[in-house]
Every structure is written in structure tokens, then in C-alpha cells.
Amino acid sequence: xxxxxxxxxxxxxxxxxxxxxxxxxxxxxxxxxxxxxxxxxxxxxxxxxxxxxxxxxxxxxxxxxxxxxxxxxxxxxxxxxxxxxxxxxxxxxxxxxxxxxxxxxxxxxxxxxxxxxxxxxxxxxxxxxxxxxxxxxxxxxxxxxxxxxxxxxxxxxxxxxxxxxxxxxxxxxxxxxxxxxxxxxxxxxxxxxxxxxxxxxxxxxxxxxxxxxxxxxxxxxxxxxxxxxxxxxxxxxxxxxxxxxxxxxxxxxxxxxxxxxxxxxxxxxxxxxxxxxxxxxxxxxxxxxxxxxxxxxxxxxxxxxxxxxxxxxxxxxxxxxxxxxxxxxxxxxxxxxxxxxxxxxxxxxxxxxxx
Amino acid sequence: xxxxxxxxxxxxxxxxxxxxxxxxxxxxxxxxxxxxxxxxxxxxxxxxxxxxxxxxxxxxxxxxxxxxxxxxxxxxxxxxxxxxxxxxxxxxxxxxxxxxxxxxxxxxxxxxxxxxxxxxxxxxxxxxxxxxxxxxxxxxxxxxxxxxxxxxxxxxxxxxxxxx
Numbered sequence: 001x002x003x004x005x006x007x008x009x010x011x012x013x014x015x016x017x018x019x020x021x022x023x024x025x026x027x028x029x030x031x032x033x034x035x036x037x038x039x040x041x042x043x044x045x046x047x048x049x050x051x052x053x054x055x056x057x058x059x060x061x062x063x064x065x066x067x068x069x070x071x072x073x074x075x076x077x078x079x080x081x082x083x084x085x086x087x088x089x090x091x092x093x094x095x096x097x098x099x100x101x102x103x104x105x106x107x108x109x110x111x112x113x114x115x116x117x118x119x120x121x122x123x124x125x126x127x128x129x130x131x132x133x134x135x136x137x138x139x140x141x142x143x144x145x146x147x148x149x150x151x152x153x154x155x156x157x158x159x160x161x162x163x164x165x166x167x168x169x170x171x172x173x174x175x176x177x178x179x180x181x182x183x184x185x186x187x188x189x190x191x192x193x194x195x196x197x198x199x200x201x202x203x204x205x206x207x208x209x210x211x212x213x214x215x216x217x218x219x220x221x222x223x224x225x226x227x228x229x230x231x232x233x234x235x236x237x238x239x240x241x242x243x244x245x246x247x248x249x250x251x252x253x254x255x256x257x258x259x260x261x262x263x264x265x266x267x268x269x270x271x272x273x274x275x276x277x278x279x280x281x282x283x284x285x286x287x288x289x290x291x292x293x294x295x296x297x298x299x300x301x302x303x304x305x306x307x308x309x310x311x312x313x314x315x316x317x318x319x320x321x322x323x324x325x326x327x328x329x330x331x332x333x334x335x336x337x338x339x340x341x342x343x344x345x346x347x348x349x350x351x352x353x354x355x
Numbered sequence: 356x357x358x359x360x361x362x363x364x365x366x367x368x369x370x371x372x373x374x375x376x377x378x379x380x381x382x383x384x385x386x387x388x389x390x391x392x393x394x395x396x397x398x399x400x401x402x403x404x405x406x407x408x409x410x411x412x413x414x415x416x417x418x419x420x421x422x423x424x425x426x427x428x429x430x431x432x433x434x435x436x437x438x439x440x441x442x443x444x445x446x447x448x449x450x451x452x453x454x455x456x457x458x459x460x461x462x463x464x465x466x467x468x469x470x471x472x473x474x475x476x477x478x479x480x481x482x483x484x485x486x487x488x489x490x491x492x493x494x495x496x497x498x499x500x501x502x503x504x505x506x507x508x509x510x511x512x513x514x515x516x517x518x519x
Binding site for chain 1: 359362363365366368369370
């Protein structure tokens with residue numbers, strides 16, 4: 001049982017720079033929370049505050065209802081996995097995994113049992129006598145995870161653990177982390193700037209920008225109902241198309257295109273008549289069909305889909321990306337017609353979703 | 356075999372034999388104490404002969420061999436036990452060469468007879484060599500026992516299809 005609660009957490013550095021503003025989050029037992037956001041958004045700082053590696057300037061951190069805001073890192077019963085593995089090069093995998101328990105002067109037989117169990121979970125049994133230099137990046141990261149597992153901590157903290165791995169290995173290790181979470185059913189906090197990792201791993205995602213939490217929700221909630229323009233553009237690959245339009249009697253009017261609204265959307269935009277709003281369209285919600293003229297500039301075949309980048313109207317029109325089904329062979333300058341299967345609407349001034 | 360004993364044996368697959376290794380290092384340290392004590396003697400010309408030359412060379416060879424053996428036993432290499440036994444026996448044998456001869460020798464200086472090695476110094480060097488020998492023997496025995504247990508354990512694991 002490990003429930004974590006972050007209440008009104010602020011981080012202000014000595015030079016008065018505030019990195020985290022009023023961070024609130026309740027993490028349930030066994031939940032995998034992913035903090036996602038661009039570099040410098042405060043996600044790693046938040047994780048380090050939870051770990052006890054950074055002081056919390058204001059607010060409270062509770063673990064199972066107990067206030068651990070001022071508790072030193074070593075007494076928090078949390079284990080952290082770093083991006084650069086932080087393994088001891090002169091020690092074998094076994095010694096690296098056993099190290100924290102050896103420091104605590106635990107019974108060597110107990111340490112052995114724990115290390116062997118962790119190695120079994122992570123598929124490292126045959127690597128235990130090797131030094132980190134003899135392992136691949138993925139294996140090293142598994143050793144780092146193993147070192148955390150043997151401690152049997154209440155909370156696992158991951159700080160961009162896959163960033164040093166190549167794309168293929170990243171996918172494989174990501175699946176291993178997911179399996180590990182299912183197997184251990186442990187409470188985990190995971191920091192990444194990669195939205196694919198966030199969407200595939202998380203029970204819930206915390207999307208951050210400039211030290212502020214932008215949205216907390218399940219991956220589907222963030223993808224389907226983004227709170228604001230930032231979340232909409234950050235979650236999804238390629239990012240959502242954001243087009244400046246004006247509401248005009250049941251239609252959205254942009255430069256060289258018009259989009260009809262359904263009754264529900266008309267109702268939502270009643271108070272926006274004649275005002276500018278932002279129209280959001282995911283590339284995968286753009287499909288071929290009569291409606292909007294698109295001049296193709298780049299055609300990228302991905303096998304199952306084709307990414308088409310172009311401009312609405314002529315070559316100088318608004319940029320639009322589309323993820324079309326099947327293999328397409330459009331050439332630069334081709335003119336095609338597209339329509340929007342689903343749209344999102346955002347207030348131009350506040351950038352919040354119009355709901 | 357009890358579970359505890361089984362785990363202790365299994366642990367040897369991944370941990371170093373630091374007990375044997377440390378005993379061998381301790382033997383080197385006591386050898387150093389021995390030669391520091393014996394070379395500080397400055398009694399006439401008793402030590403100025405071929406024996407002291409051989410002693411210096413043997414000390415160097417001993418330290419090298421004992422260090423090599425300490426690294427060998429650290430990784431459960433059985434043959435190094437035999438080397439440690441030999442070195443241990445050599446340390447005992449050395450008591451009867453230089454220290455015993457010096458202890459029973461007397462030189463005359465200005466008409467006064469002086470013992471080359473007093474009782475205190477003799478006991479000290481004999482103790483150093485004895486402890487060094489005991490350490491070497493103990494290191495060898497521990498390594499032999501551990502290696503034998505580990506070999507048997509590895510064989511059991513291999514027979515049961517476990518990757519060793």
C-alpha cells in the first residue's frame with residue numbers, strides 16, 4: 001500500500017526562479033503516473049522533490065497519509081531510476097543490485113534471495129556476473145531497475161529512463177517497464193518528455209508546461225478532450241493542426257476554407273458569434289473528401305498510412321498535416337480535397353477548450 | 356543441505372571469495388612486518404652475506420606470488436590453493452634459516468660480545484612469519500573447501516538444467 005499525495009507544492013530556487021507552481025496530485029496505490037511535458041517544464045524537479053533530492057519550497061508531500069515533506073531522501077522508502085543508469089562500473093550486475101542492501105547490512109542470504117528474484121523478473125539471471133560495460137543500454141537500465149526492485153520500496157520513481165536508448169530498444173524496454181508494473185503492482189511516478197511513452201505507459205498522465213499542471217487524466221482523456229491548446233498540441237503525433245478561424249452563423253470561416261458545425265458545436269459557439277476561435281484538428285481526423293482544398297507539399301509514406309503536409313488553398317495558405325489511410329503517392333503541388341472527421345474548439349484568448 | 360547453506364553456496368556463484376583473498380593479503384602484510392624488523396638490525400657485519408641477498412629476493416618473489424594467489428582465490432581458482440600451501444610452508448621454513456641463525460649468533464665488538472638478535476626481536480619475527488604462514492594455509496583451506504562446494508553446486512545446477 002503506497003498512496004502519494006502532493007498538495008500545493010511549489011519549488012522556488014535560491015535565485016527566486018519558480019520552477020513548479022501549486023502542484024496538486026493524488027496518486028493511488030499501484031498507479032503508474034506519467035509526468036510529461038517539454039524540457040524545463042518542471043517535471044523532473046517535481047520528481048526530485050518527491051524523491052527528496054530537492055527541497056519543497058511550499059506545500060506538503062504525504063505518503064500513506066504521513067507528511068514526509070521534510071523527511072530525508074534515504075528515509076522516504078522510494079527508489080529512483082535515473083536516465084544515465086548510475087551503475088558502479090567496477091561492480092558486477094549482482095553487486096550493483098545488492099549494493100543498497102549491503103550498505104544497510106542486511107543478511108547476505110536475504111540479499112541473495114532478493115537479487116535473484118529481481119534478476120528473474122528482469123531476465124538478468126545470466127548476466128549477473130557481468131560488469132555494466134559488458135551490457136547493452138537496455139540491459140543496464142534493467143539493472144538499474146533491479147537495484148530499485150530489491151529494495152522493495154513503496155514508490156518507484158523513473159526519471160526519463162529510456163532517453164539514452166535507441167528507438168528499438170526504447171520500445172522493448174518500455175514494454176518491460178509496463179510488465180514490471182503489472183507484476184509488482186507498485187506505485188510508480190515516471191517522468192518523460194516523450195508523449196508516446198506517456199500514452200502507452202500511464203494509468204494517468206500529468207501534462208505540465210512552465211511549471212504549471214495543464215491537465216491530469218487518462219491517456220484517452222488527454223488525447224480526446226485536451227483542456228487547452230498546449231495539451232492538444234503536445235499530445236499526439238504529428239501534433240494537432242491549430243487553425244485560426246472565425247465563427248460565422250453556424251460555420252467556422254478560415255482563410256480559404258469553411259467548416260460547417262453540428263448542432264452541438266453551434267450551441268457551444270453561440271456566444272462566440274463573429275469572434276475568433278482556434279480550430280483543432282488531429283491529422284488522423286483529416287480524410288480525403290470534398291470540402292477543403294489542400295495543396296500538397298510533402299508526401300511521407302509510413303506503410304499503413306501516409307502523412308501529407310500541405311497548405312490550405314494555395315502554396316501560401318495555412319499549413320495543414322493529414323494522416324491519410326493507405327499508401328498515397330501525391331507529388332509536390334498536387335491539389336487534393338480533404339474534410340475534417342472530428343474537430344476541437346479552443347478559445348482564442350484563454351486557449352482553453354470550449355466545452 | 357539446509358536452505359541457508361544452499362543459499363550460501365549459491366551466493367558463491369556471484370560473489371568473490373574475499374575471505375581467502377584477504378587472508379592472503381594479511382600474510383603479505385605480516386611478511387612485510389617480518390622483513391622490516393629483521394632488516395633494521397645493525398649489528399656488526401653478521402647480515403652482510405649471500406643469505407640477506409637471497410632473503411630480499413625471496414621477499415619480493417613471495418609478495419608477488421602471494422598477491423597473485425590472492426587474486427586467484429578471489430575468483431575460486433582451486434590450483435592457487437596449492438601455491439598458498441607452498442608459500443605457507445616456505446614461511447615456516449624461513450624461521451629456521453635467518454632468524455634462528457641470527458638468534459644464536461654472537462659477535463664481538465670492542466671486546467664485548469653482543470647477541471645479533473635479541474629475544475624480543477626473535478619472538479617478533481617468528482610471530483610474523485608464523486602468522487603469515489597460518490594466514491596462507493587458512494586461505495588455501497578455505498578456498499579448497501569453497502571451490503569443492505561450488506563445483507558440486509554448479510554440477511547440481513547444470514544437471515537440473517539451470518544456466519550456470
